[in-house]
Amino acid sequence: MTAYQIAVLPGDGIGPDVTKEAVKVLEALKQQDATFNIEFREFEWGSEYYLKHGHIMPSNGLEQLREFDAILFGAVGDKRVPDEVTIWELIMPIRKNFQQYVNMRPIRRLAGIESPLKNDQPIDFMVFRENAEGEYSNIGGRLYQQQSQEMAIQNTVITKQGVERIAKYAFEYAKKNNKSKVTSATKSNAIIHSMKLWDEVVEAVAKDYGDIELESNFIDALAAYFVMRPESFEVVIASNLFGDILTDLGAALVGGLGVSPSGNINPEGEFPSMFEAIHGSAPDIAGKGIANPIAQIWSAALMLDHLGRTDLSTAIVEAIEQVLQEGKVLTPDLGGNSTTQQVGSAIAEKLKQLVTK
Template structure:
């Protein structure tokens, strides 16, 4: 039977609960569509770091290279600084496998209420450049007679900007919608005018796509007041990161927000992970919302060419969120992780 080898990294906290829950749903939909998901379980986490002094072993990237996709839970621990887990696991994976697009679909799912007082249904795709920009490892801290100085450089290359922007414009064309490019060229005098220049060049090859630039502060306000006016939004590494988290909050809960770190060429494995963190305050209690992780699984199936299976998972998600009895605590309900997971399996077409 045809299948895929998937690296499963539960990570820390609720990642150890929601990732197995999502595996259960994905295994069930795979059976319905006559393929197999083979899971390569990897214990890399902040707990691993405290024991081994690294977030993953020296051959970690080579081991991941043999897989078709990477399915990550949540990484983070109060005893380990965030920059350790980020630069020890997430960023090495993204860069080793040239995952230059971070895609965050944001929708107001059936039955869920936005954090906004009044909000129409919305369906937005946020495309974030994922390998350079403001998150470049260039800079340092220096001691001067007047005190310490910290310098953080931003690196924008034409190749890096163009390929992320092209993906976003192609996506806007596919969705039949419009595109907004996040900028701040009135304040960042070198990088953002360059980003705007490349945006205009890519736009010229997509004359059928309506687009506009919007300063990041105004765009942030638009997400908070009128997210239904947006369709595809593209931004640099930092801008896309911030917008993605704001949009997730507007959608009702971080517990339903997925993301995908993509190599659109398919040459390297892509990585799929929820937007939420490890939530150590509720870890081990069986109350974490598995929806975001399951939606990540749908994105993964779609990327692997299993579009029908991915659509079935999304149908199950929409069926479950529409039922008030199946809402976890982050959504104002009392359902458990197990309750929601079982309901998702039962709701698969």
């Protein structure tokens, strides 16, 4: 039986702590299911590596990662290293060079978690964020620095191909999962060039999926609708920046950043896809052992689904929900006093009950 080869990049801050627990859960599955084999190789790339070597990963880092079936990524960010280094020399090269143009983020309220909303309707939808272009471009620059006329230009890149492929991915997901509506985030009333193109391409793609409704909302109104009627959404597509902001808001509605996963997907499978929690490195709680590992463990579940083991992915989410419903082993962000390690172990133990040898 061939083992899945997984590259593990724990990164900075709480990244190593939560990633360790995700690996623990995957190892528990390996012990329980004779049909599942997985092997890990850890890479110590991140801010500590940068401080020692002057670069955040080796020059052949992408070549090394390309050989793996998937990447499990912790978090990146350290106050000792400029953000433009940690982001643009690690995460962005992986996402862009590996053509991980789909960022998928489930916004789902798990059993056992209360929403800050009074609305008790189920919240369960998927946001697909365009992940390779958009507002997160390094095209631009600054002039006259430290002078009164200082200026900065940051260009947004929206291409027909980029919008078309994220829209098709979202509509195909809706079709496969019997969803009736796709919601598009736009701002074409004010951003009249890039967002007009976005609208036109999304509308053209929607015509090939006549049974699925296309709803288009301006981003400011859509943010309000996320709070007012989150139960009305099924699939949402958004540009890089809009999707990033919307999913942090969505995460807040279903328990916070500590429970929200994501996947950076290369749909063609030419390159490995990368899975990570929505949250960052959280330097304020790094090293305290109180970070919630659920988002990272759920991200590992998304990874298994991507690799074709939907059965095991479902089992992980069920184990998470059972631990949450019992309410005995919870980190402080969810009202408990358990450690990161204790939560990871509790989920691993639940898996042993759910998945028989």
